[in-house]
Amino acid sequence: MTRIVAISAGLSDPSTTRMLADRLVESVERQSGDVSVEVVSLRELAHEITDATLTGFASPRLQDAIDKVVAADGLIAVTPIFKASYPGLFKSFVDVLEADALIGKPVLLAASGGTARHSLAIDHALRPLFAYLQALIVPTGVFASPYDWGTDGTNALGQRIDRAAGELVSLLKGAGTGRGPSDDIDLFSDTFLSISQPH
Template identity: 80%
Template sequence: MTSIVIVTAGLSDPSTTRLLADRFAESVRKQDGDATVSVVSLRELAHEITDATLTGFAPPRLQSVIDQVVAADGLIAVTPIFKASYPGLFKSFFDVLDTDVLTGKPVVLAATGGTARHSLAIDFAMRPLFAYMQAMAVPMAVFASPYDWGSEGTNALVDRIDRAVAELISLLKGNGTGRGPSDDIDLFSDTFLSISNPPTD
């Protein structure tokens, strides 16, 4: 059975970020009735995430969520965008994860923002984060602006969500996702870089 965890970093309650996460959950259930879907709100774990950042040890409730994320077959990361990037709560959660736990794991990137100009943050802020953690971000990302929650934009938003989820499920149901943590390949290590870029003298 496929397991997918949706991590949402919405800071307010209610939150359009949480609403977007719930739309993703609906899409997963619609496209794969056998999948189990869990939605994790980082807002509820803010104090535990701060404690883990300061001490290096995750409190039990946070550790349970971390274990859930690590064990999941796929991940959907949903964050608000403020001033052209994700908030510290979102970054801090992924900072407390061990570097290699997302290696090879398919991930959908999604965000909300007050203006469509923030949509670029998915590519210049979110993708580099997950590339560093060696996760496999699906090509289709989803950004939701205030327009998308109106009657005219909702159908287009649902279409984008469905397409991103379809790409995620395709990876999970396909021929595997490539390398895993046991492969022990660091694309940014000195050894790998020296092999890939030998001296030209």
């Protein structure tokens, strides 16, 4: 069974970041059928993450979360956006991971924010971070503003969620069978063909 860990960096309770993570989890489960998804809430580990940053040692509970992330076949990373970037808690958790922990691991990036002006943070803040860690990032990032949770925006948000979740599921299927992503993902086919085939 494919194992996915969803990292939720929401700071409040209840949290729209956690709501977005749950929606992504539901879509992945619906589209895959043979997947185990566990959500790691960084809010519950805030003190342990701070201590690990200062001491270099992870508590048993934090180490368990780290081990789950490392052992997962894929990740869903969801964070709030404040002042055009992710909060320190999210970055501090990433910092306590080993440098090679995410190499080649499929990752779906998502974020929530108080205004649509934050939507570019996925591309200018999150995507470079995970590219540096050499993760395999799915093309579609999912951003949700307060408008998206209203009646007018719910359908569009649902479409973005399903598209991104489908990309992650297809990428994991390709990784699991030893085939390249282009064998499974129509959305990727033109990109991979342009890279792999001579012109």
